[in-house]
Amino acid sequence: MPASTANPTPGELFPFELVRPDLERVEISIREQVRAFDPAIEPYVAYVCNTSGKRIRPALAILVGGAAGGTTGDHVKLGVLLELIHMATLVHDDIIDGANTRRMVATANAKWGNSLSVLLGDALFSHALTLATDFDSIEICRKVGRAATEVCQGEIIQTQRRFDLTLTKADYFKVIAMKTGALFAAATGLSAKLSGMDADAEDRLHAYGMKLGTAYQIYDDCLDLVGSEEVVGKTLRTDLVKGKLTLPILNLLESASEAQRLKLNKRILAQEPLDLPVLLGIAEYAGAIESAVDTALAMLAECRDDLAPLPDGPHRDALVQITRFLGGLLEKCRR
């Protein structure tokens, strides 16, 4: 296992210096949002805001804005509210997963219990959607709201279909487009819109975010199988135990013989932790990962074309670089 098959740091994933001033504005604005809550609630919100996130969504909004003529307060605001929505979903995900730590620190549910965390996620979510009204554009509000609804629905379908061995690859792609693609796509598409780009350009940049988010989720799903816990900094090999059928596993099931498939199905339904040697023994495991990596790499190649509406320059280069870096991480997942 290459030690560098890690959860990427912000500085690795995107050219940090280029976005640093605006990302600092994002952090300042997030701290300001914390103060918008009732004083009784501020400490909870502050904790979540301080302990979560690589700020990928804000960085994407800022890079598109930078490429399309320069960032404004609106790009920062878009980044902030998408990050708040993302944080709200993380708070609820951690309840659902019973996770005690995230990025090495205690989760909200570990600190204050599930009840408070359900409500804390709700308040973050609600505040983020209210913040969207600051744009004075009903269309932006609507698109932010729809993206948030997509995320929630994607998570429901994923939860509903745990341990469902009839899940198809089409179902999987639909779920990850909803749960991860939607917010990435909102970051890049709405950022183009805020920069005054036309509807076609907005669609292309939306498509860039959707494909990048999808590839990112495939990477995350591969990492759960092949990553090193010490390097990634979170518990791995948990997706299958939770009944989450990800692309490598769907590939594996597809390529397995009938006997192998039955054996694998049985282990999945029994919620048995799958150790790698067992998995390797079952079927064409390496091929299953390879194929997932190839799928994600093809998406990354496609999404680079979607940057065509943006003029050349360091910000556009950075949006290409993100796909290359993610591609590099994906390559390291090959076995």
Next chain:
Amino acid sequence: MPASTANPTPGELFPFELVRPDLERVEISIREQVRAFDPAIEPYVAYVCNTSGKRIRPALAILVGGAAGGTTGDHVKLGVLLELIHMATLVHDDIIDGANTRRMVATANAKWGNSLSVLLGDALFSHALTLATDFDSIEICRKVGRAATEVCQGEIIQTQRRFDLTLTKADYFKVIAMKTGALFAAATGLSAKLSGMDADAEDRLHAYGMKLGTAYQIYDDCLDLVGSEEVVGKTLRTDLVKGKLTLPILNLLESASEAQRLKLNKRILAQEPLDLPVLLGIAEYAGAIESAVDTALAMLAECRDDLAPLPDGPHRDALVQITRFLGGLLEKCRR
């Protein structure tokens, strides 16, 4: 215990015939909203929509609209989205309370577990806030979003201060204004705004809803202590077990002798179910309920004055009637 100290039915609380056609439009629209969700999620949303609610908030929006020149599709829409926000909070409340039944049917968490129910509440919530963008008024969107955030924050403070014997009456009033008053006030205030009434009128109608919602919550809190489970149709005497200090209990603590207070505090902290004879024996229990009833009645009297901006007519009469009916229910709580 008078058998009629019940959770009021819609037909009791407001003149049903007057709002029936518009409430039917609300139901039709709620069913349409269900279809806006992904087909995989529709059944869950449909279940929650079909099993919950007296539609008080939509009825209030409709009555104000009816009084202020006649209802339009916008009043119906306002009612629908406030009801969806209310439903989302109920789904999450039931998780927090570990409730298995609500209004005699299984809760979402009882049917599908907590994980799916957390996400289902999120999706309802998000969809409701997105629906607010249909008004094409950023101000309406913003006010709906703020009301929703208030509700979430009120619930957090309530949860955070369970078993907190330093809770003051001011804290209690703040919490119930946020968790219950905010949506009632949004229903009446925003309905006036949708009818084209001026800002002063909107403020008065907002105040009507806030006081009515607050009085309604005080009634609900009294009912938990004095109601009959068979009549009310839900488990009672649970607030104190959960550490929720409501107005009658705060009155009781205030009027108790030091020795009585210590005894009561001890029982609350021990999470011992409080049976009525014990409670009666502890201190001036009857006076504590009486005083809470008086407080709520005073609010109802005040809020009738807030109807002044509305012209005379059956809809305005109905808004008065609601306060009288709720006042009658409160009177029955006296011991």
